[in-house]
Amino acid sequence: MRLRKKHFAIPEMRENPYVFFDGQKNKGKWSEVFGNDNPIYLEIGAGKGTFTIESAKRNKDINYIMVDIETNALIYATRKILDEDLTNVRAMPINAENILDYFDKExxxxxxxxxxxxxxxxxxxxxxxxxxxxxxxxxxxxxxxxxxxxxxxxxxxxxxxxxxxxxxxxxxxxxxxxxxxxxxxxxxxxxxxxxxxxxxxxxxxxxxxxxxx
CATH class of the missing domain: 3.40.50.150 (Vaccinia Virus protein VP39)
Incomplete structure (x- = not known):
């Protein structure tokens, strides 16, 4: 079921330092973004972020990136990053069709x-x-x-x-x-x-x- 349009979603996420609307610039450089060489796990279609947020809380030695084209859901996920103070999580509102624009080989x-x-x-x-x-x-x-x-x-x-x-x-x-x-x-x-x-x-x-x- 499609969520009702959240007009505040994109403006709010643009103010969140853990959300990237220009993630292409980080292709091949995500370890630098996180500031460490920990493994990077990616959730595609993260929705409201329950899975990634809980995973990141359990595994502080893993870096997580969650992506979803639906900003009406992702806004709730990105709020949780701040609420839980999860420095090992990043998010991008992107279409999985374009995944190769955002991540480098291996x-x-x-x-x-x-x-x-x-x-x-x-x-x-x-x-x-x-x-x-x-x-x-x-x-x-x-x-x-x-x-x-x-x-x-x-x-x-x-x-x-x-x-x-x-x-x-x-x-x-x-x-x-x-x-x-x-x-x-x-x-x-x-x-x-x-x-x-x-x-x-x-x-x-x-x-x-x-x-x-």
Whole structure:
């Protein structure tokens, strides 16, 4: 469901030192932005930021970047960076289509994709964040032997994504069609995940490794 337009979102985010509207200038220089050489994890489609914010609080030795084209949601995520004083988080309101404009080769150590739009219609499937044209871009910015973590409630999206990852040369490390919370104690339950679990919808979870010869 589309959020109501938040006219304050962009002006407010422009005042936030942890939000970048001109992130292209940091391509290949994100370690300098963070001021350290810690691994950089990227969440694509971060929404209101629950996952990245909680991850950053748990792992202060990891740098996190969250991106989302929907500023009406991202505004809430960027507020949390300041509220929690998380110096290991940055955010960009960008379209994942242009990911290569913002990150250099092998600059990212892990990618998270949580409950992205399943785009069920055939003519729209190329918009999926797990579609091969996106995976090929991720392969460029990921370091060798890095992983993509993927969660969804949508069975068709998950099944077809398994093929996408395989066809693009990723190794499947985890393939779970019914993710039980007690089997993943470190799992961070996002707003969408909580909603789907209340509806007794099975959560699908996969981990895919970027293999390089």
């Amino acid at each position: 600059e990212i150590s892990r990618i998270y994709i949580n409950f992205c739009n399943p785009w069920p219609k055939l003519k729209h499937k190329k918009r999926r964040l797990t579609y091969p044209r996106f995976l090929e871009k991720y392969k460029i910015i990921l370091r060798p032997k890095s992983q993509i973590y993927f969660k969804t409630d949508d069975l068709e999206l998950f099944e077809e994504s398994l093929d996408y990852f395989k066809d693009c040369g990723f190794s499947t490390l985890v393939e779970d069609f019914d993710m039980k919370l007690d089997e993943y104690p470190q799992n961070i339950v996002t707003e969408y995940e909580r909603k789907f679990r209340k509806l007794n919808q099975k959560i699908k979870f996969g981990v895919f490794e970027h293999y390089v010869n």
